[in-house]
Amino acid sequence: MEPIFIDFEASSIQGYPVQVAYGSCEEDLKCFLIKPLEVWEKDDYLWDFNAQDIHGFSLNYLREYGLNAVSVAKEVSNDLQGKTIYSDSKVDLNWLYYLLDDVADITGETYPAPKHELIQHLIWQEKIDPYLSVKAQMMAKEKFLSRGLEYHKADNDTLLHIWTWKALQELLKEKNSV
Numbered sequence: 001m002e003p004i005f006i007d008f009e010a011s012s013i014q015g016y017p018v019q020v021a022y023g024s025c026e027e028d029l030k031c032f033l034i035k036p037l038e039v040w041e042k043d044d045y046l047w048d049f050n051a052q053d054i055h056g057f058s059l060n061y062l063r064e065y066g067l068n069a070v071s072v073a074k075e076v077s078n079d080l081q082g083k084t085i086y087s088d089s090k091v092d093l094n095w096l097y098y099l100l101d102d103v104a105d106i107t108g109e110t111y112p113a114p115k116h117e118l119i120q121h122l123i124w125q126e127k128i129d130p131y132l133s134v135k136a137q138m139m140a141k142e143k144f145l146s147r148g149l150e151y152h153k154a155d156n157d158t159l160l161h162i163w164t165w166k167a168l169q170e171l172l173k174e175k176n177s178v
Contacts, residue, residue, distance in 0.1 A: 003122055004114075005161035006085045007154045008095040009055040012048035016040040016102075017095040018057050018066070020076060021154035022085060025162060030079065031155035033057065035066030037102055055152045073103035077111035084115040086122050088161065119161060128168065132175070136168035 002024035009019040016036060023029035036059070040046060052058055077100060087093070093116045100111040123133050140163035149156040 003165060004080065004083055004085045005119070005158050005165070006080075006087050006092055006096070007157040007161070008092050009057070009152060009154050010051060010091075010095050011036070011040070011046050011059075012051045013091065015046040015048065015051070017099050018055065018062055019154040020072065020095075020099070021158040022076070022080065023158060023162065025166075026159065029155060029158060029162070030075075031158075032072045032075070033062065033066045034069050034072050034099070035062055037069045037106065039102060039106075040098075056150075069099065070103050070107060073099050073111050076100070077113070080114035081112045082114065084117055086117050086119045086161070088119050090116075090118065092116070128172070132168060132171045136164050136171055139167040139171075140164035 004022055004024045006020065006022040008017045010017050017034055018036070019031065019033050021029060021031035041059075047059060076096070096113060096116070100113055103109075104111050123130075140160055143163050144156070144160050149159070151157060
C-alpha cells in the first residue's frame with residue numbers, strides 16, 4: 001500500500017486551515033478549499049496577510065468559494081480514519097486537529113483523526129539511503145517546475161510529496177536490479 005501524503009495551507013502559522021489536500025497518487029488526490037468557521041473569524045489575529053500573500057487565498061475568496069468546513073471535516077475523517085498520513089511538518093497535524101475538533105464542537109459529532117507521521121520518519125523507517133532521498137526530491141522538483149506548478153498550494157505540495165515517493169521507488173528498483 002502506498003503512503004498517503006497530506007498538506008495544508010492556513011490563515012497563519014497559528015491560524016486555521018484554508019486548504020487541505022491528500023492522496024497516495026495523482027489519481028486519488030483530493031483537495032478542498034475551506035470556508036472559515038465563524039469561530040475562526042472571531043479572532044483577527046488568526047488571519048495573517050503575509051500568509052495570504054504566500055498561498056494566494058483572500059478571506060473573501062474563501063468565504064465565497066470555500067466548501068463548508070463541516071462537509072470537509074466529514075470527508076477527510078471518513079477517508080483517512082484508521083490510516084497513517086505523512087506530511088513534511090508537524091504543523092499539518094495541528095491544522096487537521098483544528099478542522100476536526102472545531103467542527104466536532106459545532107456538530108457534537110466525533111471526527112476521528114488518522115495517525116500522523118513525518119515524511120522523514122517514513123524515509124528512516126524504510127531505511128532509505130539519504131543520497132537516494134535527495135535525488136528523488138530533485139527529480140520530483142524538476143517535474144513540478146516543468147509543469148509550472150506553484151508552491152504553497154496544498155494540492156501542488158501534496159503532488160510534490162507523491163512524485164518524490166514515486167521517484168524514490170523507481171530509484172530503489174534500479175538500485176536493486178543492478
